[in-house]
Amino acid sequence: MTTADTQELPWYLQGNYGPIQDELEVRELEVEGEVPEALEGSYYRNGFNPPSGWSDHWFFGTGMIHQVEFGGGQPLVYRNRYVRTPYFEKAPDLMTAMMDPANSPANTNIIRHAGKYLALEEAHRAWEVTSDLETVSCYDFAGRFEGKTMTAHPKICPVTGELLFFGYQMTGEPYLTYYRADASGALVQSENIDIGRAVMMHDFIVTEHYVVFMDLPIVIGAIGPQYKPEEGARLGVMPRSGTNADVTWYEIAPCTVFHPLNAYEEGSRIVMDVCKQKDGQMREGMNDLSGEPAKLWRWTIDTATGTVTDDLFDERYADFPKVDDRMAGLKSRYGYAASFLNAGAPKLGSEVIKYDLEKNTSEVHDLGSNATCQEPSFAPKRPDSPEGEGYVLVYSYDNVEDSSSLVIIDSENFSGPPIGTVKLPQRVPFGAHGNWIPNE
Numbered sequence: 001m002t003t004a005d006t007q008e009l010p011w012y013l014q015g016n017y018g019p020i021q022d023e024l025e026v027r028e029l030e031v032e033g034e035v036p037e038a039l040e041g042s043y044y045r046n047g048f049n050p051p052s053g054w055s056d057h058w059f060f061g062t063g064m065i066h067q068v069e070f071g072g073g074q075p076l077v078y079r080n081r082y083v084r085t086p087y088f089e090k091a092p093d094l095m096t097a098m099m100d101p102a103n104s105p106a107n108t109n110i111i112r113h114a115g116k117y118l119a120l121e122e123a124h125r126a127w128e129v130t131s132d133l134e135t136v137s138c139y140d141f142a143g144r145f146e147g148k149t150m151t152a153h154p155k156i157c158p159v160t161g162e163l164l165f166f167g168y169q170m171t172g173e174p175y176l177t178y179y180r181a182d183a184s185g186a187l188v189q190s191e192n193i194d195i196g197r198a199v200m201m202h203d204f205i206v207t208e209h210y211v212v213f214m215d216l217p218i219v220i221g222a223i224g225p226q227y228k229p230e231e232g233a234r235l236g237v238m239p240r241s242g243t244n245a246d247v248t249w250y251e252i253a254p255c256t257v258f259h260p261l262n263a264y265e266e267g268s269r270i271v272m273d274v275c276k277q278k279d280g281q282m283r284e285g286m287n288d289l290s291g292e293p294a295k296l297w298r299w300t301i302d303t304a305t306g307t308v309t310d311d312l313f314d315e316r317y318a319d320f321p322k323v324d325d326r327m328a329g330l331k332s333r334y335g336y337a338a339s340f341l342n343a344g345a346p347k348l349g350s351e352v353i354k355y356d357l358e359k360n361t362s363e364v365h366d367l368g369s370n371a372t373c374q375e376p377s378f379a380p381k382r383p384d385s386p387e388g389e390g391y392v393l394v395y396s397y398d399n400v401e402d403s404s405s406l407v408i409i410d411s412e413n414f415s416g417p418p419i420g421t422v423k424l425p426q427r428v429p430f431g432a433h434g435n436w437i438p439n440e
C-alpha cells in the first residue's frame with residue numbers, strides 16, 4: 001500500500017501515520033553534513049505499525065522499532081523490526097489481547113535498564129528485545145513481577161539507577177500498582193495504590209524523593225476510556241519507597257496530561273512541567289482524539305501549605321516532551337518537545353521546540369515547510385558534559401518526497417542549521433517514543 005492509496009482510511013492509517021511493510025537492515029547511509037564523533041550508541045524509536053495495514057485505533061498497531069546506530073563519526077546501520085509477540089504473530093481482537101498480559105502490541109516505547117532492552121505498552125507486560133532488535137521474551141523481572149501491566153513510561157533515576165514504574169488496570173482491582181527495581185534490575189517493591197476507580201494513566205512523575213501519580217479523569221466506563229471532568233482530578237504524592245498509606249492527594253482542575261517533561265523538588269515544593277490538554281482528550285471516548293493539543297504548563301505543589309498552582313508556561317502546542325536523561329527528577333534548565341497543530345486529530349508540526357525553563361523562554365528548530373517532526377531525544381556530547389551540551393535527534397518526514405531522515409541538531413545552536421542529516425532507506429511512520437541509548 002502506498003501513501004496515495006490510503007486516502008479513505010482513518011487519519012492514523014493515512015500518509016506517514018500509515019504502516020510500512022519492510023523490515024530492513026541497511027549499512028550504507030547517505031549523510032548531509034556531519035555525524036559528530038561523540039555519538040556512540042543508537043537512537044531507538046517504537047511505534048504503531050499494523051502488518052495487515054489495518055488497526056481499530058492508532059494505539060493498537062503492532063510495535064515496530066526503528067534503530068539508527070552511530071559510531072566513528074558516521075551512521076553504522078539503520079534497521080527496523082517488529083516486536084514479535086503473540087500480538088504480532090496473530091493480531092487478535094482487542095478483548096482477547098486485553099485478557100493475556102503477554103499478548104502485547106509492545107508499541108509505545110523502548111528503554112534500557114540494567115542491560116535489558118524493554119519494549120513497552122501500558123496495557124500489558126514488557127517484552128525484552130536485544131540491542132539489535134531481535135525479540136527475546138515477555139519480561140517478568142525474574143519471576144518477581146506479578147502484575148498484568150507495566151506503563152510505557154518508567155523512569156530511570158540518574159542518581160540511584162533505579163527503575164520506577166507503575167501499572168494500571170482497566171478491568172478491576174488493583175487499579176494502580178507502583179513498582180521499584182534497583183539498579184541491577186531486581187524488583188524490590190510492589191505496592192498497590194488505592195485510587196478507587198479505573199483511569200487511563202499513561203505516565204507519571206518522579207523527583208529525587210517522590211513519585212507523583214496523575215489520577216486524571218479519562219475514566220474507564222461502559223464505552224471504555226472517556227474524559228469525564230465532572231469526576232475530578234488529583235495528584236498523589238508518595239515517597240519513592242512509600243506505601244499507599246503515605247500518599248497525599250491534591251485536587252487539581254480536570255485536564256488531560258499524557259506526558260510530563262520533568263519535575264524537581266525545591267524546599268517544600270514539587271515543581272512539575274507537563275504537556276497539558278486543559279480541555280481534556282477522548283471527550284467522546286477513546287476514538288475521539290480531537291481535543292485541543294497540549295501546551296507546556298507548570299504545576300507546583302507546596303507540600304507545607306497544601307496548595308497547588310497551575311500556570312501556562314508556553315503558548316505553543318507541544319507534546320512528546322523530553323529532558324536530558326541525566327536530569328530526570330532533578331532541576332533541569334532545558335527541555336525539548338515536538339510541535340503540534342490544532343487540527344482535530346493529532347497532527348505534528350514542522351518545528352522542534354527547546355524550552356529554557358530558567359529564563360521562561362522557548363525557541364524552535366524548523367525542519368522545513370515540507371517537513372514534519374516527531375518526538376525529539378537529547379544525546380549529551382560526553383557522559384560528563386554540562387546539561388544542554390549535546391545533540392537533539394529527531395526524525396523528519398518529507399511529505400513531498402515521502403521519505404524520512406534523522407536530523408542531528410546542535411542543542412547549543414538550536415535554531416541554526418542541523419549538524420547532520422541521515423537519509424533513511426524508507427520512511428519512518430509517525431510513532432510513539434524512543435530514546436538515545438549510548439554504548440555501554
Ligand SMILES: [Fe+2]
Nearest residue numbers: 202258259433
Ligand atoms: Fe506516551
